[in-house]
Amino acid sequence: MIVAAAADAGLSWNLVRDVRQMFAYPFMVNAFRAGTVVAVTAGATGWFMVLRRQTFAGHTLAVAGFPGAAGAVWLGLGATYGYFAFCLAAAFLIAAIPTAGGAAAGRAAESATVGTVQAFALACGFLFVNLYKGFLGGVNALLFGSFLGITDGMVLTLTAVAVAILAVLALFGRPLLFASLDPAVATAAGVPVRALSVAFLILLGSTAAEVSQITGTLLVFTLLVIPAATAQILTTRPALSLALTVLFGLLVTWAGLTVAYYSPYPIGFFITSFSFSLYLLARLAVHAHDLLDRTARTPHPARASA
Amino acid sequence: MDRGSGRLTSGEIVVDGARLVVVGRWRVRRGLGAVAAGVVMLVAACGTSSSGDSGSADGGSGKIAVVATENFWGSIAAQLGGDRVAVTSIIDNPDADPHDYEPTSADGRAIAGARLVIDNGVGYDPWAGRLAAANPAEGRTMLTVGELVGAKDGDNPHRWYNPADVTSVIDAITADYKKIDPADAAYFDRQRASFTTTTLKPYTDLIASIKKTYGGTPVGASESIFEMLSPALGLDLLTPPAFLRAITEGTDPTVADKTTIDDQISTEKIKVYVYNSQNATPDVQRQVEEAKAAGIPVITITETLTPAGASFQDWQVAQLTGLRTALAQATGK
Numbered sequence: 089m090i091v092a093a094a095a096d097a098g099l100s101w102n103l104v105r106d107v108r109q110m111f112a113y114p115f116m117v118n119a120f121r122a123g124t125v126v127a128v129t130a131g132a133t134g135w136f137m138v139l140r141r142q143t144f145a146g147h148t149l150a151v152a153g154f155p156g157a158a159g160a161v162w163l164g165l166g167a168t169y170g171y172f173a174f175c176l177a178a179a180f181l182i183a184a185i186p187t188a189g190g191a192a193a194g195r196a197a198e199s200a201t202v203g204t205v206q207a208f209a210l211a212c213g214f215l216f217v218n219l220y221k222g223f224l225g226g227v228n229a230l231l232f233g234s235f236l237g238i239t240d241g242m243v244l245t246l247t248a249v250a251v252a253i254l255a256v257l258a259l260f261g262r263p264l265l266f267a268s269l270d271p272a273v274a275t276a277a278g279v280p281v282r283a284l285s286v287a288f289l290i291l292l293g294s295t296a297a298e299v300s301q302i303t304g305t306l307l308v309f310t311l312l313v314i315p316a317a318t319a320q321i322l323t324t325r326p327a328l329s330l331a332l333t334v335l336f337g338l339l340v341t342w343a344g345l346t347v348a349y350y351s352p353y354p355i356g357f358f359i360t361s362f363s364f365s366l367y368l369l370a371r372l373a374v375h376a377h378d379l380l381d382r383t384a385r386t387p388h389p390a391r392a393s394a
Numbered sequence: 395m396d397r398g399s400g401r402l403t404s405g406e407i408v409v410d411g412a413r414l415v416v417v418g419r420w421r422v423r424r425g426l427g428a429v430a431a432g433v434v435m436l437v438a439a440c441g442t443s444s445s446g447d448s449g450s451a452d453g454g455s456g457k458i459a460v461v462a463t464e465n466f467w468g469s470i471a472a473q474l475g476g477d478r479v480a481v482t483s484i485i486d487n488p489d490a491d492p493h494d495y496e497p498t499s500a501d502g503r504a505i506a507g508a509r510l511v512i513d514n515g516v517g518y519d520p521w522a523g524r525l526a527a528a529n530p531a532e533g534r535t536m537l538t539v540g541e542l543v544g545a546k547d548g549d550n551p552h553r554w555y556n557p558a559d560v561t562s563v564i565d566a567i568t569a570d571y572k573k574i575d576p577a578d579a580a581y582f583d584r585q586r587a588s589f590t591t592t593t594l595k596p597y598t599d600l601i602a603s604i605k606k607t608y609g610g611t612p613v614g615a616s617e618s619i620f621e622m623l624s625p626a627l628g629l630d631l632l633t634p635p636a637f638l639r640a641i642t643e644g645t646d647p648t649v650a651d652k653t654t655i656d657d658q659i660s661t662e663k664i665k666v667y668v669y670n671s672q673n674a675t676p677d678v679q680r681q682v683e684e685a686k687a688a689g690i691p692v693i694t695i696t697e698t699l700t701p702a703g704a705s706f707q708d709w710q711v712a713q714l715t716g717l718r719t720a721l722a723q724a725t726g727k
Contacts, residue, residue, distance in 0.1 A: 115502045115528040218645050228496050236502045237524030352498040 110349050119235040119345055121243045126302050127341040129250040130311035131334035132257050133295040136288065138316040140268040143309075144199055145182055145289065148206040150296040150308035152178035155213035157230050157300070162216045167230070168242055171297040172249070174209070179293030181205055183286040233304035233356035235345060246298055253291050253298075264288060265326060302341075307356045311337050314363035318370045336366055458574055461508040463519040464492060465699045466554045467539065467563065469706040471512055473593060474567050476585050478578050482508075485519075488700040491673050493644065497521045505529060510570055512563075515540025516551035535570050542566050550642075552697070554706075555622035557601055564590060597707045600714040601626055608721045614655065614664035614685070616678040618642045619697060627717075632664055641675060652677060659684045665724035666690065666717070672697040691720035 100106055110116050137146045156174025157167040185201045217227055257264075267274040267281045275281050299308045319332035344359030351358075457480040462468030468483030475481065482504050485492045505511055505522065506529040513522035515538040526536060540551065543559045553559040568586040572579040609628030615621070618638035624631040637651040658664050659681065667685040669678065671694045685692050693716045699709045721727070 113503060113506045114530065115506060115525065116499075118528055228494075234496070236497055236499065237521065237528045239524075239527050240530075349499045352500060354496070 106350075107346075110346065115236060115238065116345075116349060118238040118240065118243050120342070122238045122246050123235065123302055123341040123345050124338065125243070125246045125250045126298050127311055127315075127337035128334050129253050129295050130299045130308075131315050131337035132254060132330065133291055134312040134316040134337075135319070135330050135333045136257070136264060136268060137292055138313060138320060139265075140288070142289075142292065143313055145202050146292055146296060146312055147309065148182065148202045148209070149175050149178050149289075149293045150300055150305050150312070151206050151213075152209040152293075153297055153300040154230055154305040155209050155216055156297075157305075158213045158216035158227075162219050166242075168245055168301060171300050172294065175293040175297035175300070176290065178205055178209060179289040183289045228354075229304065231304045231306045232354060233302055233307055233359075235302060235348060235355045238301075242301070246301070249294055249298055253294055256287070256291060260284060260287065302355070303359060304356050307360055310356070310360040310363050311341065314360075314367050315340070318363070318367045321367075321370045321374055336363065340366065458510060458571065459508045460510045460512065461504045463511075463513040463522045464554075465702070466706050466709075467512045467514065469699060469704075470560070470564060470589075471510075471567050473589050473705065474564065474582065474585050475571055476581070478575060478581060479510075479571070484522075485698060486702050488672065488696055488698055488702055492697050493518070493642070493673065495519070495521070497525060501525060502529070506531065508534060509574055510535045510537060510567075512537045512567065513539070514551060514553065516545045516549055516553070517547045518551040533574075535574065537563075537566055537570055539563055550618050550621055550639075552619040552622045555619055557598070557623075557626045559622075561590070594707055596711045597714070600711060600718065604628070604714065604718055604721065607727055608718075608725060611666070611721060611725060612664050613666045613668060614658055614681075614690075615668040615670075616641060616681065617670040617673050619670050619673070619695065620668045632658055641670075641673060641678060644675075647677060655681060656684065659688050659690060662688060662690060664690060666720045667692045668717070669694050670697065671695075691723050693717050693720045 111120075134146070137143060152174045153171040154174075156170035156172070158170070159174070160167050160170025182198065182202055182205060185198050263274070263279045264284050264287075266277070267279050267284045271281050295312065296308055299311050303310050315333045315336035316329075318336055319329040322332060323329045340359050340362040343362050344355055347358045348355035457478060458475065460468075460471050460475065460479050460481045462471050462481060462483045463485060465483035465486040468481050468486075472479065472481040484497070484501050484504065485495050501521075502525050505525045511522065511526055511534065513519050513536070515523075518540075523536075523538075526534070539553050539559070540546075540549075543553055543556075543562055545551070545553065553563070564586060568582050571582045575582075605626070605628040610630055612630045612632050613620075613624065614633045615624070615631060615638060616633075618635070618641070621631060621635065621638055634651040634654055637647045637655060640647040640651075659667070664685075667682065667690050669682050669692055682692055693713070695713045696709075699706065704712075
């Protein structure tokens with residue numbers, strides 16, 4: 089049966105049949121499970137990251153996963169553990185930056201340190217790839233993602249970490265939102281801004297490690313930034329934009345997996361293109377909306393000067 | 395962007411505004427809670443749909459589905475299995491470097507449906523093991539050449555260039571066929587006998603004749619693939635092993651090794667230069683030019699079957715014939 093299915097793995101355009109055929113393969117079932125878990129986690133954490141303007145830190149944490157994975161493969165451990173170890177280590181490193189001297193000074197120091205950590209992480213990754221005796225097949229997969237070869241054990245690990253991340257976010261979501269929007273007022277109101285910021289970096293590190301395993305370290309933003317950025321263009325209401333973020337993440341992941349299954353090209357490209365298209369559409373829609381709004385009230389001088 | 399201004403309601407975000415942000419506590423809580431519940435439900439839903447029609451992989455044709463990660467092993471497996479097997483080879487492009495191969499979803503499907511998977515191992519095709527692990531199937535046999543011949547990760551992976559290892563693999567494939575399809579055991583024994591004594595005869599004869607006539611001749615090579623063949627041919631491979639390995643693994647060769655090789659070429663210490671066109675770097679290209687300029691015959695060999703549809707023995711025989719001609723030209727024997 090499987091052989092028969094493998095023989096005609098082409099698209100029949102009969103949706104039910106195609107989907108059933110795709111799910112006949114355990115590797116595709118695992119890819120969808122892992123993709124779903126990762127998309128939801130990335131959506132929730134990414135939404136806060138975009139709000140907190142820590143996109144650069146998020147990128148660095150993801151890049152730190154590359155030496156982790158390469159090093160773990162070199163040492164004969166699973167790449168999964170390498171991703172988590174290095175992403176978390178980088179999160180602690182970045183969190184250790186003192187923010188004394190005001191928020192602006194802290195932010196400047198943070199972005200410089202984040203850049204330093206990123207350069208060092210990439211250099212280590214390059215070294216590990218070279219140290220590995222033999223051929224580190226799949227350097228491209230580490231950098232740009234792969235959905236083939238996800239085992240039940242990996243799905244379990246990803247799910248456990250995702251549940252932990254989401255539980256923490258659910259617990260600290262409200263103070264974190266407050267601290268993200270206006271740290272000064274939040275501090276005055278007794279919110280532990282500094283502790284929350286450290287905790288969030290750790291969440292971000294774990295999320296980056298999760299996402300890296302599907303999209304690769306360089307395309308983590310596909311799920312971490314683009315869905316959140318798209319949703320935050322469309323609405324300013326927190327709950328709605330958070331829900332939209334997760335929805336967009338799921339849509340592009342599922343679409344990307346399905347298209348990648350039927351094509352010989354890598355998944356990273358498809359997921360990224362889909363989320364990029366969504367982002368463009370959102371921008372266009374908002375722009376069109378604004379234009380309509382403006383033409384509707386052209387004679388209003390107050391509106392024109394705003 | 396002036397969206398949002400003038401229609402602020404409870405629960406909206408004002409990032410830089412002077413107004414104190416009013417955040418609907420319940421909204422965020424409820425949003426995150428819904429997200430968490432959603433994940434659990436989705437994963438559970440995926441879990442129930444996974445067990446399905448992944449049963450016997452015999453197919454309708456009754457042939458044993460065999461997947462070989464590289465076409466040299468695939469060619470041997472197909473000839474040993476005759477009309478009782480259907481062999482799919484994953485890496486078969488003579489223009490690409492197999493060391494850098496990235497699997498596709500079609501490869502995942504092929505491995506998922508195979509009764510026998512032949513992979514090279516020794517770090518040459520690590521993705522094959524991962525694809526098999528992601529598709530657990532009862533009754534699938536994995537034949538990893540590296541394990542069979544006792545090669546560890548970091549050893550020379552090009553086992554199909556070692557005639558003794560080729561023989562071990564032939565025996566192992568036949569044994570696996572007999573285990574999977576015991577009713578046809580006699581057929582598989584006949585196939586093996588005719589393959590080794592008749593089909594491979596030109597190959598084994600050429601190796602023996604080169605060893606007899608040109609044994610001890612000093613030669614150079616561009617990559618570790620030839621390191622597997624030169625002992626069987628009795629040739630004296632002078633290229634530093636570290637250089638051969640560096641080219642294989644895609645790392646930088648040392649300056650000392652490059653100087654040694656330049657010297658071997660310019661003083662014509664080596665009689666023939668063996669060039670692997672499927673794994674070449676600028677360093678190697680330069681050596682090929684130098685060898686040609688010094689009047690040293692250069693012969694080209696490849697990692698995988700060339701042309702793509704050739705059989706293992708035709709490909710090897712063509713390369714060995716080229717080598718014998720070059721040796722004759724260089725030594726005058």
